[in-house]
Amino acid sequence: MVSQLIVNGISIGAVYALIAVGFAIVFSIMRFSNFAHGGMISACAFIGFYFQRAFDPAPPFYITILFTAVCGMAIAILIDTLGYSRIRKKKSPGIYYFLMSLTFAILIEQILTVFYGTNMYGYPKVFQNETFMIGDLRFKIMNLVILGVSVAMLIALILLINKTKVGLAIRAVAINAEAGKLMGINSGMIVTLIFVIAGILAGVSGVFLGVQYSVYPAVGSIMMVKGFIASVIGGLGSLSGAIFAALALGLIEIFLTYFLGARETTVIMFAIMLAFLFLRPQGISGKITEDKV
Amino acid sequence: MSAYQTGLIIQVCITIITVVAVFAMTGLAGMFSLGQAAYMAVGAYITFVLYRELDISYFLTGILAILISVFLAWLIGAPTLKLRRDFFALLTVGFSQMVVAVILLFEKYTNGSIGFSKIPRADGLLWVSLLMTALIIFWIRNLKYSRFGRMCIALKNDEVAARSFGIDVYKLKLKIYILASAIAAFAGILMALRNRVITPDSFGWASSAEMQIFLFFGGTNSLTGAILSATVLKMIPEFLRGINLFGTSLQEYRTIIYCIMIIIVINFRPQGILGEVELTTKWIRKLFSRSKDKAVQKSENYE
Amino acid sequence: MKKIVLVVAILVMALSLAGCKPKAAEPQEKIIIGSIQDLSGGASEAGKANAWGAEYAVKVINENGGIDGRQIEIITLDCKNDLNEGINVYRKLVDEYKVDAIIGPPLSNPASGWVELSEEDQVPIVGHFADEITTTNPDTGAVYPFMYLVQPSCGQQSDAIAKFAIETLGLKTYATLYNTGNAFAKAHAIPFMKYVRDHGGSVVAEETFTWTDTDYSAQALKIVAANPEAVFLSDYANQAATAYDALRDAGFTGVILGANTLALPFPTLVKNEIHDLYFLQNYDMLNPETRCYDLHQTYMKEVGSEYPKANVGFGWDAVQVLAAALEKAKDPKDGVEVREILESTKGVEICMGDITINPATHRPTTLGMHIAVYDENNTMQILTYVEP
Numbered sequence: 001m002v003s004q005l006i007v008n009g010i011s012i013g014a015v016y017a018l019i020a021v022g023f024a025i026v027f028s029i030m031r032f033s034n035f036a037h038g039g040m041i042s043a044c045a046f047i048g049f050y051f052q053r054a055f056d057p058a059p060p061f062y063i064t065i066l067f068t069a070v071c072g073m074a075i076a077i078l079i080d081t082l083g084y085s086r087i088r089k090k091k092s093p094g095i096y097y098f099l100m101s102l103t104f105a106i107l108i109e110q111i112l113t114v115f116y117g118t119n120m121y122g123y124p125k126v127f128q129n130e131t132f133m134i135g136d137l138r139f140k141i142m143n144l145v146i147l148g149v150s151v152a153m154l155i156a157l158i159l160l161i162n163k164t165k166v167g168l169a170i171r172a173v174a175i176n177a178e179a180g181k182l183m184g185i186n187s188g189m190i191v192t193l194i195f196v197i198a199g200i201l202a203g204v205s206g207v208f209l210g211v212q213y214s215v216y217p218a219v220g221s222i223m224m225v226k227g228f229i230a231s232v233i234g235g236l237g238s239l240s241g242a243i244f245a246a247l248a249l250g251l252i253e254i255f256l257t258y259f260l261g262a263r264e265t266t267v268i269m270f271a272i273m274l275a276f277l278f279l280r281p282q283g284i285s286g287k288i289t290e291d292k293v
Numbered sequence: 294m295s296a297y298q299t300g301l302i303i304q305v306c307i308t309i310i311t312v313v314a315v316f317a318m319t320g321l322a323g324m325f326s327l328g329q330a331a332y333m334a335v336g337a338y339i340t341f342v343l344y345r346e347l348d349i350s351y352f353l354t355g356i357l358a359i360l361i362s363v364f365l366a367w368l369i370g371a372p373t374l375k376l377r378r379d380f381f382a383l384l385t386v387g388f389s390q391m392v393v394a395v396i397l398l399f400e401k402y403t404n405g406s407i408g409f410s411k412i413p414r415a416d417g418l419l420w421v422s423l424l425m426t427a428l429i430i431f432w433i434r435n436l437k438y439s440r441f442g443r444m445c446i447a448l449k450n451d452e453v454a455a456r457s458f459g460i461d462v463y464k465l466k467l468k469i470y471i472l473a474s475a476i477a478a479f480a481g482i483l484m485a486l487r488n489r490v491i492t493p494d495s496f497g498w499a500s501s502a503e504m505q506i507f508l509f510f511g512g513t514n515s516l517t518g519a520i521l522s523a524t525v526l527k528m529i530p531e532f533l534r535g536i537n538l539f540g541t542s543l544q545e546y547r548t549i550i551y552c553i554m555i556i557i558v559i560n561f562r563p564q565g566i567l568g569e570v571e572l573t574t575k576w577i578r579k580l581f582s583r584s585k586d587k588a589v590q591k592s593e594n595y596e
Numbered sequence: 597m598k599k600i601v602l603v604v605a606i607l608v609m610a611l612s613l614a615g616c617k618p619k620a621a622e623p624q625e626k627i628i629i630g631s632i633q634d635l636s637g638g639a640s641e642a643g644k645a646n647a648w649g650a651e652y653a654v655k656v657i658n659e660n661g662g663i664d665g666r667q668i669e670i671i672t673l674d675c676k677n678d679l680n681e682g683i684n685v686y687r688k689l690v691d692e693y694k695v696d697a698i699i700g701p702p703l704s705n706p707a708s709g710w711v712e713l714s715e716e717d718q719v720p721i722v723g724h725f726a727d728e729i730t731t732t733n734p735d736t737g738a739v740y741p742f743m744y745l746v747q748p749s750c751g752q753q754s755d756a757i758a759k760f761a762i763e764t765l766g767l768k769t770y771a772t773l774y775n776t777g778n779a780f781a782k783a784h785a786i787p788f789m790k791y792v793r794d795h796g797g798s799v800v801a802e803e804t805f806t807w808t809d810t811d812y813s814a815q816a817l818k819i820v821a822a823n824p825e826a827v828f829l830s831d832y833a834n835q836a837a838t839a840y841d842a843l844r845d846a847g848f849t850g851v852i853l854g855a856n857t858l859a860l861p862f863p864t865l866v867k868n869e870i871h872d873l874y875f876l877q878n879y880d881m882l883n884p885e886t887r888c889y890d891l892h893q894t895y896m897k898e899v900g901s902e903y904p905k906a907n908v909g910f911g912w913d914a915v916q917v918l919a920a921a922l923e924k925a926k927d928p929k930d931g932v933e934v935r936e937i938l939e940s941t942k943g944v945e946i947c948m949g950d951i952t953i954n955p956a957t958h959r960p961t962t963l964g965m966h967i968a969v970y971d972e973n974n975t976m977q978i979l980t981y982v983e984p
Binding site: 032033035082083086087090092094095096097098099100102103104106107110111114225228229232263264266267270271273274 | 506
Binding site: 012 | 776803804808809810813814815817818837838847865
């Protein structure tokens with residue numbers, strides 16, 4: 001039983017990790033919490049659904065993922081252009097970024113609710129057999145796919161940031177955008193790249209969530225709060241911290257729900273987050289948490 | 294005046310009260326919180342659950358509820374106000390969801406998702422609402438122009454500089470946060486009395502977000518802007534009920550319209566529609582004396 | 597510039613506070629009824645169908661001469677699946693449009709706000725708000741005089757499927773999995789468990805989740821470990837689909853019972869195969885020999901829907917019951933008289949059958965529920981009918 005719970009916990013954790021990283025990446029570089037990430041996830045869940053349904057027979061799953069990732073990218077860039085670019089130029093105080101991202105989150109969710117919320121959507125089945133057994137343990141194929149893709153993407157991302165020239169530029173801009181410009185880094189393009197990455201992550205998360213569970217407008221923001229909790233515990237600004245925290249979160253949530261019940265679990269999860277903030281605000285990995293001084 | 298109109302006015306009053314509280318918190322002290330609706334829930338639920346369980350007047354339980362809100366605000370605010378602004382904001386979202394979860398957890402007393410409906414009728418609610426709205430506006434307005442208020446504005450603009458002037462930033466923020474939560478709790482009680490039923494759905498972070506949107510629309514620095522924005526944006530959906538777009542009433546789009554308006558406002562006029570404009574007594578006097586002097590002025594202009 | 601802004605601002609404020617002038621009262625000939633439905637928001641698919649059914653019923657009655665020669669005017673307003681809005685539109689209908697009665701929505705949330713208001717304003721409300729708390733006071737058991745439910749209540753529906761499971765399927769051990777944040781789900785799950793326990797069965801597991809949970813695998817695992825013969829799912833279609841998948845994925849091969857939300861397009865929402873699934877239905881909508889077949893066909897054609905919606909029947913039924921009472925009344929505009937007649941409703945023909953209202957609870961006594969299944973092609977088939 002416990003091992004089954006562990007399997008399930010890690011699967012959920014993988015999805016949380018994707019979301020937490022999408023969130024954390026924007027935070028590390030742009031220094032603000034992109035609430036709109038949740039909205040992008042919801043929108044991509046819907047887009048993936050329509051894409052799958054538009055062709056008969058349904059296209060291979062990886063095509064859907066690719067398509068949705070591209071759409072996620074487009075949406076992210078759109079949000080940046082419409083919302084963040086101007087306030088970035090004006091060097092507005094941080095609170096405007098947050099309000100803008102919040103507004104976009106609400107806007108996307110409302111658009112989805114008004115135009116698509118009335119109907120119910122389920123992704124068509126992707127695999128013939130949903131589960132298979134190894135000994136006593138039951139594995140859902142979809143969970144393994146999600147785990148595999150998430151791990152692959154995260155590894156790719158970490159390699160990108162730490163081992164490539166582009167990654168170096170990103171890290172430079174994260175530390176000081178102005179100095180980066182002085183050194184010849186096109187910080188505008190770096191910012192766009194960051195949103196591209198966040199958008200791709202949102203797109204993939206959206207499809208996975210839609211397939212695993214169900215497609216409805218609020219799915220993104222609900223998951224985003226969990227992703228945020230993972231980022232907090234992992235330490236905002238640290239990618240690997242966010243990943244580990246997300247996996248841990250998935251496990252803890254499953255175990256708590258099993259042994260205590262869903263209602264208690266919700267309360268406890270937030271209490272854990274608050275506790276972390278009181279005791280170790282920099283999270284597990286210990287990075288930025290306070291305002292400038 | 295029909296009960297419909299009375300109800301509408303009370304609803305607008307409640308909105309004004311909550312937006313004014315948010316003004317004190319965000320406009321004066323620069324804290325961005327999405328947890329105000331949670332304090333409304335605390336105020337409403339504690340007042341009426343205790344009223345039903347213990348059978349005491351809801352005036353008394355109401356006061357207790359506000360005190361509990363204050364305590365809760367202190368509990369939540371004390372450790373979290375030191376953190377970054379957006380961090381704090383997301384925390385308040387979490388807090389909001391936790392309050393809802395707790396309401397569902399104690400469903401034996403709160404009736405959970407079905408809604409708590411044993412709220413008695415309060416005669417004269419209209420006058421109480423109008424009176425309290427006026428009082429709270431007056432209170433916050435005085436706050437803005439007092440020394441306390443000026444310290445808050447200083448800290449909002451630049452915390453570092455404010456601190457260097459000897460202002461205890463942290464204590465100030467905490468005080469305002471607690472104040473705002475008390476006002477929100479009271480608004481929650483009013484809302485409960487108006488609707489006679491409360492459900493946990495009305496108190497999610499989306500309601501708090503709506504308050505912030507109203508505030509930013511009117512202008513974070515303007516109390517008048519906040520009041521105006523709350524009134525207009527709350528009343529307009531009523532007037533738009535009949536108009537249709539794409540086959541559904543325009544009302545369905547109202548949140549979308551608000552969001553688009555805010556995006557436009559922040560992009561092109563971040564200080565809000567009213568910006569720094571405030572309604573002051575000097576103005577009102579000037580307005581009324583203007584008509585008298587208009588004739589004189591006009592002739593003066595031609596010289 | 598600033599002064600102009602100020603003056604405009606004051607004018608706008610004054611205008612807003614002055615409120616809208618009430619419309620002049622309608623000429624006395626017409627009977628005016630209000631219809632409060634969820635035309636937007638999460639429940640709008642059902643709400644719009646409900647509204648359509650009610651409006652169509654009124655149209656048909658008017659074409660046949662109306663009530664004692666008087667035409668009915670129906671005004672449909674949107675309560676947006678929100679308690680606050682429900683009260684707003686109620687007030688608008690009663691104060692501005694001066695309606696004589698109201699057709700309610702199939703959701704209990706907005707309705708629970710009207711229980712005392714309807715008595716104060718003496719406006720009868722007839723609808724499908726199935727939660728018992730909208731018709732009787734949960735603490736005292738006293739009935740709310742102006743509220744009328746014309747479909748079996750949540751408790752009655754759960755009893756029906758529990759009875760089916762115990763008597764027809766012969767199952768003894770049960771479990772429930774439901775959303776505690778959803779009043780509808782709870783109002784089904786709790787009576788179900790009570791019925792099972794009172795009739796010799798046992799509930800081996802009761803698992804819950806909330807709106808913010810997306811993964812129910814832990815709960816499903818617990819249920820499988822308790823090994824019940826059947827699990828009852830009482831949520832809205834989206835959550836029920838996720839719950840169904842979670843159970844099957846966790847290896848549950850037993851019977852799954854559902855509320856009436858598992859109608860089409862439920863099979864398209866789940867990933868697992870549908871087998872051993874029995875769920876409640878109010879109407880037998882696909883059988884050409886039943887009463888309201890034509891009604892549903894007309895709806896599907898006019899609206900362009902692929903499958904029938906039970907809510908159309910709801911709207912129709914509510915109007916039928918109200919119209920029957922209005923017809924008997926000497927003064928249909930007298931709410932108190934209409935209310936009294938509604939209380940003694942007997943044998944009125946509606947889609948669900950012939951309805952008789954129990955005066956002590958204002959809920960029907962003669963309506964049973966159908967049990968439906970999905971066949972190999974995932975078409976809905978009505979299996980049997982459970983007597984009330």
